[in-house]
Amino acid sequence: MKLTKIFYFALVATVMLALCGCSSNHFKLKAHLKGLGSQNVKVVYVNDEGAIVENWITAQNDHFEVEGSCANPSLLLVYNSLNVAIFKTVVSSGDEIEIEGKVMSPNELKVEGSEAAKKWSAFVSEHKGLYGMIANPALNAAIEKYVKDNRKSLVSTLLVLVDYSPTSDEAVDRLLDMLDDSAKPASLLESYNMLKAKKQKPVTSLKSLNMMELTSQDFEAAVFTGSKPSVILFWDKEVKQNLRTTTIDELKMLDANTVQILDVNIDSDSAGWNSAIRNDGTTWKHYWVPGSLMNHELMPLQLTTTPTIIVTDTTGHQLYRGNDAAKARQTIESL
Numbered sequence: 316m317k318l319t320k321i322f323y324f325a326l327v328a329t330v331m332l333a334l335c336g337c338s339s340n341h342f343k344l345k346a347h348l349k350g351l352g353s354q355n356v357k358v359v360y361v362n363d364e365g366a367i368v369e370n371w372i373t374a375q376n377d378h379f380e381v382e383g384s385c386a387n388p389s390l391l392l393v394y395n396s397l398n399v400a401i402f403k404t405v406v407s408s409g410d411e412i413e414i415e416g417k418v419m420s421p422n423e424l425k426v427e428g429s430e431a432a433k434k435w436s437a438f439v440s441e442h443k444g445l446y447g448m449i450a451n452p453a454l455n456a457a458i459e460k461y462v463k464d465n466r467k468s469l470v471s472t473l474l475v476l477v478d479y480s481p482t483s484d485e486a487v488d489r490l491l492d493m494l495d496d497s498a499k500p501a502s503l504l505e506s507y508n509m510l511k512a513k514k515q516k517p518v519t520s521l522k523s524l525n526m527m528e529l530t531s532q533d534f535e536a537a538v539f540t541g542s543k544p545s546v547i548l549f550w551d552k553e554v555k556q557n558l559r560t561t562t563i564d565e566l567k568m569l570d571a572n573t574v575q576i577l578d579v580n581i582d583s584d585s586a587g588w589n590s591a592i593r594n595d596g597t598t599w600k601h602y603w604v605p606g607s608l609m610n611h612e613l614m615p616l617q618l619t620t621t622p623t624i625i626v627t628d629t630t631g632h633q634l635y636r637g638n639d640a641a642k643a644r645q646t647i648e649s650l
Contacts, residue, residue, distance in 0.1 A: 340408040343382040344391070348401070350418035351377045357398065360391040360406060361506040384408075386502035388431065388469065390477070390510055397609060399617045404432045405473055405503070419553050419621055422446045431469045438474065444638070446478070446620075451637075455480055459490065467495040469503070476507045517617035519633040521547075521625065524612045526579060526602035529592060537577055537602060539631040544647055548578040548640075549623045551607075552587065562622055563595050565640035571599060574647055581618065583607045 340363040353375045362368045363384045372379050385391070388407040395401050395418075402421045406412065412432055416424035422443040426436040438461065439446060445454035458479050462471045475490045491499060523538045539545045546566060550559065566576055576599040580588050585603050592601045604610040608618060616625075624643040626635040628650070635646040 340384045340387050341382065342385050342406045342408065342410040342412070343380070344404075344406065344410070344412045344414070345378070345380045346374075346393070346402075346414040347378045348414070348416055348418045349377055351379075351395070351401075354396040356396065356401065357394040358391065359394070359510060361386040361389040361502070361509055363387070363408075365505065367509055386506055388500065388503050389506040390473075390503070392510055395608070397614050399608065399614070400619060403477065405429070405435060405469070407431070417553065419551060419619070421619055431473070434468070434470045435473050438470065439478070451480065454478070462490050462493055466493055467498050469498055469500075472499045472503060476504070517636075518615040520631050521616075521627055521633065522631045524579070524602075524604075526604050526612065527585075529589065529601040529603070537600070539575070539627050541575075541629060543573060543575045544629055544634070544650055545575040545577070545627045545631075546643055546647060547625045547627075548576075549581055549618055549621060549625075550578060551580065551582045551621045552591075554621050558622070559595075562624070562640040563597060565644050567597065569644055569647055575599075577602060579604060581607050581610075581613065581621065 351374050353373070355371050356374050356379055358368075358370045358372055358381045360368055360383070363386055365386060368383060370381060370383070372381055385406050385408065388405050390403060391406045392403050393401045401418060402414070402416075402424060404412065404414065404426065407429065410429045410432070412426065412428040414424055414426050422439050424436050424440070426433045442454060442457050445451050445457065458474045461474060465471045471494055472491070475487060479487065479490070481487045521539050523536045523540075525534055525536050527533065528535045537547075539547075546569065548562065548566065550562075554562075569576060578592075578597075578599070578601055580591075580601070580603040582588070582603070583606075588601075588603055604613055608614075620638065622638050622640075624635070624637060624640060625633060626643050626646045627633055635643055637643070
């Protein structure tokens with residue numbers, strides 16, 4: 316975005332703040348996320364002085380609370396104890412936000428207490444099948460339509476900045492230029508740029524994973540370098556049966572003679588693991604990792620949803636990561 320635009324947005328935000336006569340930028344957020352358990356979580360946002368705040372808060376029994384003074388508005392990011400992102404939202408002065416859902420279903424959260432946060436979450440939930448994939452044209456198209464239909468909405472700016480996968484910087488500028496100035500306050504743009512610079516990205520090269528194999532009931536290394544590309548399916552009990560069946564059926568269409576296929580159960584315990592695999596009727600190898608997402612082998616992958624499918628070439632380089640088994644299969648078949 317051009318420098319002159321940033322200065323203009325900053326001027327608009329300053330004038331609006333003066334006119335409203337706000338005396339406090341205080342906010343509160345309560346979250347109850349099934350599967351979070353008791354652990355330290357990191358909450359990151361930009362305060363009313365324009366500085367990044369990183370607070371470690373203890374979550375107990377899937378619940379935690381945070382309050383502070385924020386830039387108005389500011390993105391707010393939450394990470395688990397392994398520094399893996401759990402969810403994102405937006406906070407403004409006076410907000411008292413309540414969030415409910417599941418740790419492994421961040422695209423299906425229920426949000427109350429903030430109209431902008433609620434509408435952003437509602438868009439994500441409505442299009443949850445399009446999230447989790449890299450540079451998804453269908454998600455981009457849905458965001459572009461929302462922007463055109465909601466030019467005065469803060470949610471439009473959030474979608475463009477956070478969820479849009481642009482083909483170029485010009486594509487982002489084009490969408491932002493469509494929006495009314497009131498929809499893109501300087502504090503939001505600045506918080507986005509500041510937090511983006513701190514965000515860690517998952518690894519995109521995978522050489523091997525040491526996991527427990529079902530048949531031998533012993534640990535062994537699954538190697539992703541060699542003569543075959545690989546497809547790895549990460550799943551847990553939260554995956555709905557119809558989605559699981561569709562995913563498995565798609566991967567069964569691949570030629571196991573030319574492709575290494577395997578699945579990894581990331582449930583916290585292995586109860587039901589054997590019976591679930593038996594019902595799938597698959598012949599590829601099956602693994603389980605003790606400790607779920609806290610397993611040191613999985614930490615660099617930063618898995619946040621299930622199912623997640625990763626496709627790698629013969630060097631272990633990631634070619635696809637997402638939840639669409641058909642696209643995973645097509646990626647392999649295009650090699």
